[in-house]
Amino acid sequence: MDEDGIPENEVIKELEARRKKDLTYSGGRILSSMCSSPHPLVKKLYPMFLETNLGDPGLFKGTRELEAEAVRIIGSLMGHSGARGFILSGGTEANLTALWIARNRMRRPYPEVIVPESAHFSLDKAADLLGIKAVKAPLLPDHSVDSEKVAELVTENTVALVGIAGSTEYGAVDDIEALSEIALEAGLHLHVDAAFGGFVLPFLRDLGYDSRPFDFSVPGVSSITVDPHKMGLAAIPAGALLLRESAMLRAIETPSPYLTERKQHTITGTRSGAPASTVYALLRHMGRRGYRRNVERCMMVTLHMYNELRSMGLRVEKPWMNVLVFKDEGGKVRKALMEKGWVLSRTRKGEARIVVMPHVTRDTAQALIKDLRDILG
Numbered sequence: 001m002d003e004d005g006i007p008e009n010e011v012i013k014e015l016e017a018r019r020k021k022d023l024t025y026s027g028g029r030i031l032s033s034m035c036s037s038p039h040p041l042v043k044k045l046y047p048m049f050l051e052t053n054l055g056d057p058g059l060f061k062g063t064r065e066l067e068a069e070a071v072r073i074i075g076s077l078m079g080h081s082g083a084r085g086f087i088l089s090g091g092t093e094a095n096l097t098a099l100w101i102a103r104n105r106m107r108r109p110y111p112e113v114i115v116p117e118s119a120h121f122s123l124d125k126a127a128d129l130l131g132i133k134a135v136k137a138p139l140l141p142d143h144s145v146d147s148e149k150v151a152e153l154v155t156e157n158t159v160a161l162v163g164i165a166g167s168t169e170y171g172a173v174d175d176i177e178a179l180s181e182i183a184l185e186a187g188l189h190l191h192v193d194a195a196f197g198g199f200v201l202p203f204l205r206d207l208g209y210d211s212r213p214f215d216f217s218v219p220g221v222s223s224i225t226v227d228p229h230k231m232g233l234a235a236i237p238a239g240a241l242l243l244r245e246s247a248m249l250r251a252i253e254t255p256s257p258y259l260t261e262r263k264q265h266t267i268t269g270t271r272s273g274a275p276a277s278t279v280y281a282l283l284r285h286m287g288r289r290g291y292r293r294n295v296e297r298c299m300m301v302t303l304h305m306y307n308e309l310r311s312m313g314l315r316v317e318k319p320w321m322n323v324l325v326f327k328d329e330g331g332k333v334r335k336a337l338m339e340k341g342w343v344l345s346r347t348r349k350g351e352a353r354i355v356v357m358p359h360v361t362r363d364t365a366q367a368l369i370k371d372l373r374d375i376l377g
């Protein structure tokens with residue numbers, strides 16, 4: 001560190017120069033990410049909460065109330081307004097916390113969790129950190145988990161089942177009702193990872209699309225991950241963990257004797273109140289109608305692209321939600337698009353993948369289709 005600091009305007013210039021190297025969602029070229037530009041209201045309100053610390057909530061009672069309210073509203077969206085939980089740093093922390101609860105509640109000497117092969121790698125991290133064996137369940141051709149195979153994998157060591165509602169690669173939704181039956185019969189924790197689908201599926205249903213039940217309306221569901229920083233239009237970091245019963249928190253209760261709250265139930269100690277408060281603001285401002293419109297727009301672009309890509313002869317998977325995947329031998333199409341400035345991701349099988357987030361507009365889709373036509377000749 002230098003002995004003397006430099007003037008503010010010079011620091012700002014330095015940061016602006018670095019920031020110019022970043023891609024932006026509003027630039028319209030990012031087709032690989034499950035995040036997007038945050039809603040403008042978030043940018044207005046964030047500074048109000050910069051000093052708040054939900055790790056010491058007795059000092060920030062108002063902010064703590066906002067977190068509880070945000071959890072209650074997301075809980076009601078998930079079919080249970082009495083759900084308890086937290087606004088955490090994202091899907092990884094929410095999944096880790098859910099498995100932490102499940103492991104501690106079951107207390108098995110050699111704990112195992114049954115996870116679909118489609119699961120996000122955060123569940124591998126969680127299993128590793130918690131000393132749980134992640135047993136992978138195979139998928140059906142539609143990329144959802146084979147529930148019959150899940151039932152066969154249950155052993156006396158199983159502490160939890162995980163179902164995915166909106167898989168990272170295909171947006172696939174597992175048969176949560178079938179998993180619920182297995183979980184209830186075996187007395188297991190059923191965690192649903194709806195990090196992406198949580199802010200999509202309820203609105204797909206409103207819009208008349210076919211969508212599988214995945215939330216607390218399914219009786220065996222114990223906990224759900226829903227990420228406001230994906231389709232919820234919140235700023236990074238914001239992930240929610242929702243629990244069916246507050247009693248589950250006892251399993252991870254840790255005394256915090258020198259703070260204003262004597263027990264903590266989160267992995268992180270000091271945690272900003274800005275994500276929770278701005279998530280609350282968005283939920284209040286957007287309402288169901290606002291989020292429904294958001295999903296409606298994304299789906300219109302998704303289905304437009306789906307039809308166009310098919311008409312070009314590309315083998316496109318029928319989309320479960322606003323995620324498009326098409327066969328791409330040797331990654332050639334993806335590479336050619338990347339050369340034209342697009343950023344696409346790939347599935348583990350090597351297919352090209354496009355996430356149609358709110359920043360992927362109809363104009364973006366048209367520009368992409370034009371470039372694709374040029375590439376495919």
Ligand SMILES: Cc1ncc(COP(=O)(O)O)c(C=O)c1O
Nearest residue numbers: 034090091092120122168195196
């Ligand atoms: C289904 C699913 N779960 C969990 C995660 C992890 O979320 P995060 O990156 O916010 O920690 C992701 C990220 O894309 C995801 O798609």
